[in-house]
């Protein structure tokens with residue numbers, strides 16, 4: 566689907582990691598969420614996710630992360646409510662992780678790093694007809710971020726973990742169906758922080774309403790180890806590089822307010 570967007574990344578020491586001079590780059594992501602500086606907004610509504618597992622299509626290695634892609638040609642898997650005024654269509658989810666359990670997430674909470682972070686990517690299908698259009702508009706995308714912690718095995722994640730060896734190399738893809746991404750959400754999705762930010766990889770466009778869950782999910786050490794068995798490199802390349810540390814460093818807040826849905 567379009568949302569996979571064959572964006573080309575230089576994962577070799579990605580030079581875009583730092584606060585790159587993005588045109589008017591005053592709402593870049595990820596950020597450190599300073600809890601005591603977040604502002605409770607009683608107007609924030611509960612999130613409403615309506616995901617249909619039938620829209621799950623494939624899983625592939627894009628040379629930076631692995632993406633599970635959904636059919637986003639109709640409003641079958643959607644997100645609304647929370648800070649959002651419109652209805653957003655799920656197009657893909659992916660993760661960011663470290664080479665060790667000590668780091669890996671993109672967002673931090675009071676500077677606390679998590680071993681990994683899940684991103685569920687949605688685009689505004691009330692206002693735009695294609696993902697490519699939405700990605701360029703300031704209210705075009707909504708990404709749900711969920712922190713992962715190492716603990717008990719995540720049963721729902723295992724189906725995805727079992728598919729990873731088939732997509733070890735960059736640009737490999739396999740069919741992946743009937744996966745309900747709701748199983749990756751924490752029990753409590755009413756408590757979240759939200760702020761206006763950007764894509765965390767090129768083109769770094771400032772089109773994302775971020776919704777970062779306060780509650781994390783748990784995955785086992787072994788499940789996370791399989792993430793690290795993926796490769797940045799394609800099968801042809803002589804030197805294979807393990808896919809780890811595929812996160813961007815935290816960016817300046819530039820006066821933005823992070824709102825919370827909870828006190």
Ligand SMILES: COc1ccc(C[C@H]2SC(=O)NC2=O)c(OC)c1
Nearest residue numbers: 570572684686700708764765766767
């Ligand atoms: C051209 O469109 C793009 C480009 C990159 C990404 C992926 C980035 S954005 C995020 O939250 N995490 C990531 O790794 C994207 O995803 C919506 C959409």
Ligand SMILES: [Zn+2]
Nearest residue numbers: 659661684765
């Ligand atoms: Zn991401």
